[in-house]
Amino acid sequence: MWSFSKIANIIHEWLSQTFNVTWTTIIEMVIAGVAVISLFAVLGLVLVIMERKVSAWMQIRLGPNRVGPKGLLQSLADTLKLLVKEGMTPNGADKFLFNLAPFIAMMVAMLLLAPIAFAKDFQLWDLNIGVLYVSAISSISVISILMAGWASNNKYSLLGAMRSGAQIVSYELSAGLSVLAIVVLTGSLQLSEIVNSQANGWWIFKGHIPAIIAFITFIIAVTAETNRAPFDLAEAESELTAGFHTEYSGMKFALFFLAEYANVFIVCAIGATLFLGGWMPFHIGNWNGFNNIMDWIPSSVWFFGKTFFLIFLIMWFRWTFPRLRIDQLLNLEWKYLLPISMVNILLVTAMAILKWHF
Amino acid sequence: MAFLKLIMFLKDYIKDVFGAIKSLATGMKRTGYYFTHHKEIITQQYPDNRETLHLPERFKGEVVMPHDENNEHRCTGCTACELACPNGTIKVVTKFDITPDGKKKKAIDKLVYHLELCTMCNLCIEACPSDAIKMAQTFEHSVFDRAQLTKVLNKPGSKIMDGVE
Incomplete structure (x- = not known):
């Protein structure tokens, strides 16, 4: 049967027979880059139409229904519009930083894609500190937002960027601590190792209540980190007129937009890897017949299914909850999420030492 | 403690x-x-189904003046609609007709209606004492020239129906 790892191996063998080692590496890098860029393009299209349909159905509306069958080509038409639109740079802006910011936002999203295991044995870079790498790189995204807000020379943009800075810095803590709970249980920072440790059950089932608490904390914290409602104070259409990207138009705006959706995909992919077993199929104890049927479903389908389930959950949050005030936002982090996840990590550590998990 | x-x-x-x-x-x-x-889902879709389209009876599209087959309307030119209009949408231009027995009688020359100013509030129709105007069920009002939105409601050569005072 065809799988992603098989295709990758065939390409690798053919390249090593035809070229020497250096050229093989270079060509493989180019292929990986093109694959990442095309994945982002497809993700942008799919997630935008998904968000618009989900939001419409949750608000008792129909959503886009004119372009293509059932309006499914709407995001393609929107992309075409953004591509041909003029990318303005305001006169008072810091031109270099203003034009650099969207590319940094995009680069951060691309870097985060490196350690994610998309299918069995299919990973760009399986580094041994994968979890640390992810949390380190994801904090860089605040720089692009601050850069955009500062360079726009617009008070709303600056206000939005400042809020985003406060938000990402504080929520990084509880996101890190909830990820740490799984690292404690697994005993490894390597993402492939974490996936392999869930072969006999996902951590959300094996880890009892502490793992569920960690999962809830993780979902809340990453929603805040990706600046999505109910934590979208950095954008806040109604008060800040879209915050840090008020002054952006055309393709530069599209890059910010794409980076937001790419980040949503990445945090959901990481959540799926840590708590829901990545590409591991769903197994129940020793029901061999059931387990064999589950094994028959390709690992990439499992991975993308779990990731899209989490994306749907985050969209569900966005279209249900009202936006928090800045003081409520910081209260939630410092008075609730952080103490809870600190107590939780103690529980998890005790559990890991006493081998209470399965 | x-x-x-x-x-x-x-x-x-x-x-x-x-x-x-x-x-x-x-x-x-x-x-x-x-x-x-x-x-x-409560969204009303754009009415593409022109043949089977059924709009509610009280749908308010634009003000029209119905004429009968003899090109006669029921407007006496009393300007009640003009006075009732909150934003000056209707302008009644009156003239004096000579009745057969030699008397002068007030009648309308033109009833000018500015669709671009109209908010479809229905106050003119309620104010009209002789039911000369009513709301039509049209809804596609976009034009390329603003002048086309200024309409004269009475048809050329029309006159008032007999018996309407």
Whole structure:
């Protein structure tokens, strides 16, 4: 049967027979880059139409229904519009930083894609500190937002960027601590190792209540980190007129937009890897017949299914909850999420030492 | 005493957390219900089905003046509609007709209607004492020239119906 790892191996063998080692590496890098860029393009299209349909159905509306069958080509038409639109740079802006910011936002999203295991044995870079790498790189995204807000020379943009800075810095803590709970249980920072440790059950089932608490904390914290409602104070259409990207138009705006959706995909992919077993199929104890049927479903389908389930959950949050005030936002982090996840990590550590998990 | 206070605090804290989770879950249950039940959708689609289109009786599209087959209308030129209009949409231009027995009688020359100013509030129709004007069921009003939105409601050569005072 065809799988992603098989295709990758065939390409690798053919390249090593035809070229020497250096050229093989270079060509493989180019292929990986093109694959990442095309994945982002497809993700942008799919997630935008998904968000618009989900939001419409949750608000008792129909959503886009004119372009293509059932309006499914709407995001393609929107992309075409953004591509041909003029990318303005305001006169008072810091031109270099203003034009650099969207590319940094995009680069951060691309870097985060490196350690994610998309299918069995299919990973760009399986580094041994994968979890640390992810949390380190994801904090860089605040720089692009601050850069955009500062360079726009617009008070709303600056206000939005400042809020985003406060938000990402504080929520990084509880996101890190909830990820740490799984690292404690697994005993490894390597993402492939974490996936392999869930072969006999996902951590959300094996880890009892502490793992569920960690999962809830993780979902809340990453929603805040990706600046999505109910934590979208950095954008806040109604008060800040879209915050840090008020002054952006055309393709530069599209890059910010794409980076937001790419980040949503990445945090959901990481959540799926840590708590829901990545590409591991769903197994129940020793029901061999059931387990064999589950094994028959390709690992990439499992991975993308779990990731899209989490994306749907985050969209569900966005279209249900009202936006928090800045003081409520910081209260939630410092008075609730952080103490809870600190107590939780103690529980998890005790559990890991006493081998209470399965 | 201090220990009791701590216990009370912890109780309230945990109650807060569970209360928050419960209220968030209630909200998500409602939106989840709407997400799965598409029959609740309240959006009215644009009427592409012109043949079978059935608009509600009280739909207000634009003000028109009905004429009968003899090109006669029911407007006496009393300007009640012009006075009732909140934003000066209707302008009644009157003239004097000579009746067969030699008397002068007030009648309308033109009833000018500015569709671009109209808010479809229905006050002119309610003010009209002789039911000369009514709301039509048209809804595609876009034109390329603003002048086309200024309409004269009475047809050329029309006159008032007999018996309408």
